[in-house]
Amino acid sequence: MQAVILRPNTIKPHDRGGGARTYALVTSEIGSRSLLNGITEFAPRASIPLHKHNCEESVIVLDGEAIVEIDGVLTPMRANDTTWVPADIPHRFINASSEHPMRIFWTYASIQATRTLMATGEVRPVDSERS
Numbered sequence: 001m002q003a004v005i006l007r008p009n010t011i012k013p014h015d016r017g018g019g020a021r022t023y024a025l026v027t028s029e030i031g032s033r034s035l036l037n038g039i040t041e042f043a044p045r046a047s048i049p050l051h052k053h054n055c056e057e058s059v060i061v062l063d064g065e066a067i068v069e070i071d072g073v074l075t076p077m078r079a080n081d082t083t084w085v086p087a088d089i090p091h092r093f094i095n096a097s098s099e100h101p102m103r104i105f106w107t108y109a110s111i112q113a114t115r116t117l118m119a120t121g122e123v124r125p126v127d128s129e130r131s
Contacts, residue, residue: 004030008039014129019046019095024130028111036126037107042066042095046102050092050118053126055110059083059093064102067094090118 006025013021025038039062040048050069059068059082066077070091077083085091095102113126 001031006030013041016040016048016129018048019043020048022129024127027130028127029130032111034111035107035109036111036113037105040093040104040106042093042102042104044098044100045095047094048092050090051115052088052090052118053085053108053116054112054114055087055108057083057085057091057109057113058107059085060105062103062105064100065096066102066104067096068092069094 008023011023013023015021020042022040023038026032061077061079061081068075071089114123116123
């Protein structure tokens, strides 16, 4: 196994819908065996649906202003603010700006991380969300 340099500007994003798109970075495809990470960009006022994971997740706001909803509590966030969310806690991110994009960097503590959508109960492996 060899180290890899990843350049988001060379990776085709995965459209998450609603004005959000994800750049999968560290995945099983490059050889990771224990973690996943990537960047999600949000258009102005875009959000992702309320969901939960089967493992811990940490998110850093890279650019812009966000609102994070964790277990029903809304909290504003700015660049460099960071979350840690335990497994099975419903959460989501919203771009707080109506004018500027927002970006987050996320890390899952398991290569087998799943995303369960709270509205439908649909479960998806995060590692499969690549374009």
